Amino acid sequence: MDWDAFWLSIQLALWTVALLLPVSVFLGRMLAYRRFAGKSAIEALVMLPLVLPPTVLGFYLLVALGAESPLGRGWEALFGGPLVFSFEGLVVASVLFNLPFAIQPAQRGFEAVPSDIRDAAACCGMSPLTALRKVELPLAWPGVLTGMVLTFAHTLGEFGIVLLVGGSIPGETRTVAISIYDKVQAFDMDGAARMSATLLVISMATIALTFWLSARAGRRLS
């Protein structure tokens, strides 16, 4: 068992969730309630990682974050190390790749809050931020949480992007999925089987949790 890889994957997943939580609340809410020019374009862009092969996205990120790019140079000047083939680079890639998994369920969650209940919150004298805290989030949280659970699970299993942006540096970028691949390459089938089984259990628990949450949300709003 490569516990280092598990621990790294969990760290990556937690960072991704922490960074995507505020993004999913504000972007999901905006896409659910506002009408503005370019909304469809933003929705399409958010969905793009779902249809794009991870290796393609990984390739573009490698180029965009690499030492040759302005972003990569800027990062290196600031922090003294490259962004690609580092844990930080993985976090950036993971956040981008998980946008649809985080934002879509959050958006559905906010859409499920009836508009007259939001109107009522404003008419009760709640500022937009108070209404978000006292009315919208208490009703939309199952959607937001579903997005976070999906993001967490998805990050644990991601392979293509991690390999391209991070490579396979033990303790830095070698995540569970990479570790399993490396084990198979080294004919360590038992090790690969143990790690795969662990990942399978985690994934199934995740799906059970999301189903339970959406059923709960449905009951609540009926």
Added chain:
Amino acid sequence: MMSLQVSVRSSAPIPIDVVFEVAAGELMALVGPSGAGKSTVLRVIAGLHGPETGQVAVAGTTWLDTTRGVDMPVHRRKVGVVFQSYALFPQMSALANVMAAGASEVEARRLLALVRLDGLETRRPAALSGGQQQRVAVARALARQPEVLLLDEPFSAVDRATREDLYQEIAALRSHLDMPVILVTHDLEEARQLADRIVVMDQGAVLRAGPVDEVLIDPAVLRGMGLREAGSTLGAHIAAQEEDGLTRLEAATGPIWLPRIDGEIGTPVRVRIMAHDVILSRDLPAGLSALNALPCVVDSITPGEGPGAMVRLCVGQEVLLARITRRSVDALALRPGETCHAVLKSMAVARSNVRPR
């Protein structure tokens, strides 16, 4: 003076062009068929909809003035709204719903008691009946300490019996309401029972505005609103309680017998008489089971689009409406200025249509 002044002109979502004013303590009904723009006007007042041009001023404070670029955000307007669906917060108890509008717990309990919901404070909306939810919504709207109270078809989601109860409830609350109140409804009867003044809207414009009794006998209003609800009110006082269960009322033009109306001799009452319950006769009818025949003068005749016609009659100083066929108008040769008798079955007047003045 805490009056509300509204003027709205807008071309979307539907064309609207209305101007009106509601005084403090006055309940104005905004009546019209669905799609007339009533709810949109309400949303403009609350700040939930921005019209192309409009002014809303409450108690001297400008909430909206498109010409000066003033548009106070919804949550800063001291407005109480009872939504058609009530829009209670489903995750909160009745008490928490009322407190969400800014009331202290003590105040919220007082308001819930005011709408007779004491004992149900901890219930969530899903565990309350439609009528109870409506009353929580009223309490929540009052908890905002509103300078304007807006009721958006608040009775449309409850059954007829509950509705009658809630009318009583609102009527009883009136003494606590010192702000302008607007009731949006498509039900003329509801407006008649609750409002001081009516503004009738049709296709975004004001069709007629004025005191309830005047507006409800206007033929143009009746055409717009449907004739089934047409009727008029006569003033009278209780003259005698008779042995066979009838009450004799004395109106300006003579006696009217109706099923027993409780009250002291001399109590003034107003009787609503539906236009389709009135029969017209040129001569004083004889050999008829109907007990009441009121001498009157034809004021105007408005033919309808179908076979009917609305006849407006003067009974002394008051107005009576009769809805009869155009064929009868011809057969009786009715013309403005002619005299006739309005015949009314005693049993046709429902008890709820007799109210103390």
